[in-house]
Amino acid sequence: MSLTVKINAEFCAGSGQCVAAAPRGFKLDANDLAIVLEPAGSLPRDALIRIAKACPTLAISLFDGDEEIDPFVGDEYSD
Numbered sequence: 001m002s003l004t005v006k007i008n009a010e011f012c013a014g015s016g017q018c019v020a021a022a023p024r025g026f027k028l029d030a031n032d033l034a035i036v037l038e039p040a041g042s043l044p045r046d047a048l049i050r051i052a053k054a055c056p057t058l059a060i061s062l063f064d065g066d067e068e069i070d071p072f073v074g075d076e077y078s079d
């Protein structure tokens with residue numbers, strides 16, 4: 001099932017990591033804030049989790065239906 005991806009614009013620092021990692025799913029707007037492009041939700045779940053974890057301000061939220069996913073849960077033994 002595809003995930004819903006949201007950016008909290010209040011926290012986005014415009015670093016562009018999400019855009020570099022998945023240009024089909026993210027872009028920067030005229031104010032250098034990330035916005036989610038429609039195909040983002042169809043990116044592989046593990047890729048989205050990696051991108052959310054790599055966001056320096058944790059501005060990317062992932063939802064599986066109504067439930068928000070914590071990208072760091074279950075991560076104790078991975079990088």
Ligand code: SF4
Nearest residue numbers: 012013015016018055
């Ligand atoms: S990685 Fe995070 S801070 Fe950087 S542009 Fe994307 S949402 Fe914004």
